[in-house]
Amino acid sequence: MYLSTSRAADIAGHTRPARGPVRAVPGTVIVLGLVSLVTDVSAEMVTAVLPLYLVAGLGMSPLAFGALDGLHQGATALLRIVGGRVADRTRRRKLVAGTGYALSAACKAALLAVTTPWSVAAVLAADRAGKGLRTAPRDALISLSCPPEDQGRAFGVHRALDTAGALLGPLAAFGVLWVVVDGYDTVFTVSCCTAVLGVVMLALFVREAPAPASEPPARAPVRTLLRIPELRRLCLTAAALGLFTVGDAFLYLLLQRRLDLPVAYFPLLAVGTAAVFLLAAVPAGRIADRLGRQRVFLGGHVLLIGACLLLLVPVPAGPPLVVGVLVLLGLFYAATDGVLMAAAGAVLPAELRTTGLAVLQTAQALARFAGSVLFGAAWTLWGPGPALATAAGGMLLALTSVGVAAAFGGRGPRVPS
Numbered sequence: 001m002y003l004s005t006s007r008a009a010d011i012a013g014h015t016r017p018a019r020g021p022v023r024a025v026p027g028t029v030i031v032l033g034l035v036s037l038v039t040d041v042s043a044e045m046v047t048a049v050l051p052l053y054l055v056a057g058l059g060m061s062p063l064a065f066g067a068l069d070g071l072h073q074g075a076t077a078l079l080r081i082v083g084g085r086v087a088d089r090t091r092r093r094k095l096v097a098g099t100g101y102a103l104s105a106a107c108k109a110a111l112l113a114v115t116t117p118w119s120v121a122a123v124l125a126a127d128r129a130g131k132g133l134r135t136a137p138r139d140a141l142i143s144l145s146c147p148p149e150d151q152g153r154a155f156g157v158h159r160a161l162d163t164a165g166a167l168l169g170p171l172a173a174f175g176v177l178w179v180v181v182d183g184y185d186t187v188f189t190v191s192c193c194t195a196v197l198g199v200v201m202l203a204l205f206v207r208e209a210p211a212p213a214s215e216p217p218a219r220a221p222v223r224t225l226l227r228i229p230e231l232r233r234l235c236l237t238a239a240a241l242g243l244f245t246v247g248d249a250f251l252y253l254l255l256q257r258r259l260d261l262p263v264a265y266f267p268l269l270a271v272g273t274a275a276v277f278l279l280a281a282v283p284a285g286r287i288a289d290r291l292g293r294q295r296v297f298l299g300g301h302v303l304l305i306g307a308c309l310l311l312l313v314p315v316p317a318g319p320p321l322v323v324g325v326l327v328l329l330g331l332f333y334a335a336t337d338g339v340l341m342a343a344a345g346a347v348l349p350a351e352l353r354t355t356g357l358a359v360l361q362t363a364q365a366l367a368r369f370a371g372s373v374l375f376g377a378a379w380t381l382w383g384p385g386p387a388l389a390t391a392a393g394g395m396l397l398a399l400t401s402v403g404v405a406a407a408f409g410g411r412g413p414r415v416p417s
Contacts, residue, residue, distance in 0.1 A: 083100065
């Protein structure tokens with residue numbers, strides 16, 4: 001065990017840590033948040049227009065789009081563990097993260113040269129591979145910059161800045177499409193320039209503290225990480241829930257169909273989600289630090305089930321439906337994204353921090369890859385309603401299974417009274 005029993009219980013949510021003085025968020029977290037903000041402006045400009053462009057513009061079937069969306073999720077898994085392992089062994093986490101950011105920037109430029117749906121898919125896969133390479137080293141830099149009891153708040157601040165970029169990206173795409181009819185090339189050009197700016201900011205302003213002499217090099221095999229009970233439990237939970245997680249792109253397509261939303265306004269759906277995520281990320285992180293990170297993570301999936309149910313019930317198509325779905329989706333991301341990394345960071349030793357985070361992220365990404373393909377197939381075979389109902393039911397079953405396993409195992413999150 002890498003943690004004492006009392007610390008592990010705090011993380012699992014059994015006890016509430018004592019409230020101490022509020023410490024300033026480390027500068028590393030702020031700068032990495034600003035890098036993520038700029039990079040997310042670039043990424044979300046592209047992501048905001050792709051679902052409608054590929055499905056409505058290029059005629060992709062829901063099954064084909066599900067495979068593409070799954071590839072978008074799963075391609076990040078290709079280099080996560082490799083990048084994490086290299087970063088831990090060389091202790092050059094900034095360099096590995098910067099390589100991933102640079103690869104994604106190059107892919108934005110490549111979008112200007114490809115013209116078919118599957119060539120676009122190949123470029124997006126490479127872009128996501130860059131994200132996979134950089135995410136674990138970046139999160140390790142955040143985790144190593146603050147004490148375990150402040151992990152949730154630190155990741156909440158980073159995710160808030162990151163999400164500000166996710167909010168601005170669709171707005172930028174909307175502005176381009178409003179001014180330039182079918183201006184997809186213009187969107188890709190602006191996205192590429194913004195991504196390059198993020199790489200420059202990382203190179204100039206992020207400072208990686210030298211590893212202490214007491215930190216041994218990461219020589220142990222990756223499989224030893226799964227001997228950490230808390231990490232193993234997190235991996236299983238994230239994978240089980242990820243298999244039934246409905247991607248936001250599918251939810252936006254369903255909303256667009258219900259509302260008959262004009263093409264130019266489609267990117268604004270992502271803006272609504274990002275705005276809620278931005279406002280809720282830091283409070284969700286602080287709540288997770290106090291009440292238990294796994295508990296908050298599971299609660300976030302209950303909110304996603306609520307968003308699915310809103311699209312299933314016969315609610316009139318109008319502002320209440322849009323607001324309800326986007327608020328629940330934004331709260332889901334606030335309660336799960338950074339909170340999961342904070343839960344893992346607090347149970348991992350420093351010399352294996354990046355690799356451990358990469359293992360967890362890979363488990364989740366592979367499950368979401370499979371889930372996206374299955375959801376697209378269910379939509380094609382049964383229609384969107386039955387597919388959404390199946391996903392919501394599967395997520396509820398996974399949540400119940402996790403809760404029962406935690407109760408009988410005497411560990412894990414407890415349901416608040």
